[in-house]
Amino acid sequence: MxxxxxxxxxxxxxxxVDLHARSWQETFAKFGHAVTFEQARSQIGKGGDQLLPVFLSQTEQDDHGEEMEEWRGQLFKSEYMQLVxxxxxxxxxxxxxxxxxxxxxxxxxxxxxxxxxxxxxxxxxxxxxxxxxxxxxxxxxxxxxxxxxxxxxxxxxxxxxxxxxxxxxxxxxxxxxxxxxxxxxxxxxxxxxxxxxxxxxxxxxxxxxxxxxxxxxxxx
Structure with a gap:
């Protein structure tokens, strides 16, 4: 036992899961990255530290990765959390x-x-x-x-x-x-x-x- x-x-x-995927898709678009809902959804379950490297180069992560994570977190809390x-x-x-x-x-x-x-x-x-x-x-x-x-x-x-x-x-x-x-x-x-x-x-x-x-x- x-x-x-x-x-x-x-x-x-x-x-x-779908709500997280939507918030990530919206975040990527906000910062100029074309990531589909399906692509984002396939990575849900990872934290931002593991998800961002799938879609961003190291230079892009260094430039605005932290800002993206913060923006995505605020977006999820304000727009999506109430739907969970x-x-x-x-x-x-x-x-x-x-x-x-x-x-x-x-x-x-x-x-x-x-x-x-x-x-x-x-x-x-x-x-x-x-x-x-x-x-x-x-x-x-x-x-x-x-x-x-x-x-x-x-x-x-x-x-x-x-x-x-x-x-x-x-x-x-x-x-x-x-x-x-x-x-x-x-x-x-x-x-x-x-x-x-x-x-x-x-x-x-x-x-x-x-x-x-x-x-x-x-x-x-």
Missing amino acids: PKAAIFDIDGTLVDS RPFSTVPELLRRIRDAGLKVAAATSAKKSELEIYLEIAGITDLVDVATSSEDAEQSKPAPDIFQVALKKLGLDGADAVAIGDTPYDAQAAGKAGIPTIGVLCGGFTETDLREGGCIAVYPGPGALLACFDASPLGR
């Missing part, structure tokens, strides 16, 4: 996990201020024992830093936890920290994407994971 479940947030517990909605049965899933004796952690590439709002939106602020955000890590996903910080806060080794995420970047980051990952399809990546990223099991979303809890890697 694992001792903790470590959740990604965006696309896993709250429906925000939770996926169904998220509180019920976390309660089931806690009833099974596991700790619950949140590990996200989002900023701490965003994380706190997401937990409120999902109705799980009181159900999360440990939370880590991009401010806790030198590099965001798919680097393992955020998961390593979560493990340190939990006082556990990677093999004692299970990660739950919606992107291959979650699985890659968790895998580097020695944590097996359950994938969920509600963030928009395919089962093939998730399994190739390293997921050991894949479910449609939080509700399906709850329904199959006893047979899942969380309940074994």
Whole structure:
């Protein structure tokens, strides 16, 4: 039996991936870069430090990368955050996990201020024992830093936890920290994407994971 479940947030517990992609697309256009919605969406799950190098040269990053990240953050908070909605049965899933004796952690590439709002939106602020955000890590996903910080806060080794995420970047980051990952399809990546990223099991979303809890890697 694992001792903790470590959740990604965006696309896993709250429906925000398309909103992040739109805000990034708008930001790239603002700064003169032609990036499509689909291109931006394919990188959601990474923090800005990992996303920007996909589309910008090092010179462009040095020139206006930091300004872009700040502008995108403000845009998301002012225009898109209010549109974020939770996926169904998220509180019920976390309660089931806690009833099974596991700790619950949140590990996200989002900023701490965003994380706190997401937990409120999902109705799980009181159900999360440990939370880590991009401010806790030198590099965001798919680097393992955020998961390593979560493990340190939990006082556990990677093999004692299970990660739950919606992107291959979650699985890659968790895998580097020695944590097996359950994938969920509600963030928009395919089962093939998730399994190739390293997921050991894949479910449609939080509700399906709850329904199959006893047979899942969380309940074994």
